[in-house]
């Protein structure tokens with residue numbers, strides 16, 4: 001029998017010890033990023049360039065994928081003398097990563113990577129590796145962005161978020177609870193929201209009295225609409241941070257009216273966490289240019305303009321191309337995440353030197369409805385399907401209230417158990433009130449702007 005202390009240590013003390021250490025490192029990075037934000041735009045550009053050069057040299061030394069690719073192009077890292085040269089390098093796609101994950105792993109990190117999967121909002125699940133430093137830095141960058149919205153580490157924070165899918169183990173659930181308690185946070189599962197149980201979400205907010213609410217935009221707007229329609233008063237947080245999809249102005253107004261506090265727009269994705277966020281001026285989103293390089297590429301062209309070039313005139317719109325300057329384990333050099341954004345050359349009244357995005361488009365995820373009154377945010381599907389092996393692309397279409405069509409492109413790893421898993425997970429949230437039709441196809445057409453719409457609702461607006 002394992003001693004009780006050993007069990008306690010493994011499940012209780014060690015996670016605390018580890019998060020204590022991790023927290024210290026994350027705090028050191030957070031302090032560094034806090035200082036960087038006030039540098040002049042030129043200084044930030046110089047810092048970014050230095051970090052990019054270091055990354056490229058590392059890729060040349062250690063990452064077989066780039067060694068081969070650059071050799072084929074006849075170039076070395078020394079040939080890349082500025083961002084214009086850099087913009088000539090080929091982009092990295094999800095397909096590249098799926099086909100060459102092993103080759104993209106740096107030699108010295110081969111056995112030390114952590115992994116994460118994403119369903120992304122582009123409907124193509126992806127598994128990728130990252131280093132511990134990269135993870136801690138991402139967390140720090142996220143905190144810096146959340147601080148602009150008035151959040152602070154340790155403040156009571158309520159997440160209206162995606163819940164667990166699959167079967168989390170009891171140890172895992174316990175660790176989650178411990179973590180949430182230690183970090184003063186509570187998570188509400190937005191996937192279980194229905195018209196009928198809205199009041200229980202309002203009750204949970206009243207009971208927890210959060211300073212900060214971080215929420216998927218779709219479910220938050222519906223809760224806000226319900227609060228306004230029913231006249232229900234609710235505990236007033238100090239700030240609300242929208243996540244996972246763009247917060248549009250009309251949605252911001254509804255949320256602010258219902259909750260009586262400012263709501264902030266952020267832009268992130270699972271591959272990099274927070275990419276850009278609004279500061280207290282709420283006049284564009286500051287790009288985390290000391291941590292990432294964000295370029296905007298004209299669709300169909302090789303070259304791109306730099307969101308962080310302070311000399312570019314006016315605004316420019318293009319496909320988002322991102323380089324993570326700190327993931328040395330599996331470096332993403334010029335990764336296309338499928339979003340489209342508009343950058344502006346204007347500076348922000350707050351005085352931060354980080355460049356601005358005017359807006360981000362692209363993550364179009366329609367909510368799905370059921371006869372039982374569920375309103376399932378579009379994020380549910382990428383979140384759930386990211387763990388399905390061999391699923392290359394998918395799209396969910398709702399034409400009737402009682403029916404969902406799941407169209408899939410499957411790869412070698414997909415089998416009967418994958419399908420059973422999908423059916424089980426969907427049934428868990430929507431019950432049997434809705435029929436799930438699964439269909440396999442060779443390809444799923446993109447929208448005219450080159451995006452894959454992951455969830456499409458064609459219900460008439462009187463229903464949807």
Ligand SMILES: [Zn+2]
Nearest residue numbers: 279281348350
């Ligand atoms: Zn600002």
